[in-house]
Amino acid sequence: MEFTSRDKERIRHQFDAFCKKVLRCEARTIYRQMARLADHEISLTEFSEDGANLFSFEDEYDLGNQQFSVLGFDVAIKNELLAEALRLLPEQQRDIILLYYFLGLNDREIGELLNILHRTISYKRTSSLKKLRKIMEGFTDEEHKK
């Protein structure tokens, strides 16, 4: 492709304008990002006690919590209502609930531990959850009647 010298001159100017525009816009984007960050950032020292508490965590020990043990794992339940309801569940269903929701295992892993198909686990888990809910609703109803 051949360019006349006027074309070349024009292209040089266009290129110059293009480069400057890119740089300007890029700079604006960065400044905007910085401004947004500055809006959201708070210095740790400016935090009140309440704010600081959001990030702190108190260690809990098993004193007074209800203890369950599944396959050698100990699970402590703090909520008394939940603990009572769990005690009323049949052992296998209780184990599944504890393993899934408190020890964080998935259906397949639980199945391997208990020698049950994982599909069965999934079914049993949902059905025992329903059962658990019924039991707990029963508890709260009773309390309301009192």
Next chain:
Amino acid sequence: MKNTRNSLLSFDVVQAAANGSSEALDKVLRHYSGYIARLSMRQTYDENGNLH
């Protein structure tokens, strides 16, 4: 430093850069380094309200 605002890159460099030559792109970058530096400067105020 020469005034890069008023100087233009040569046509050959522009063409080479548009075709992706890394050598030319490096020249372009150096050509605009003054402009980049100027855009990167900010006026900030310290705790006493002094301009920097």
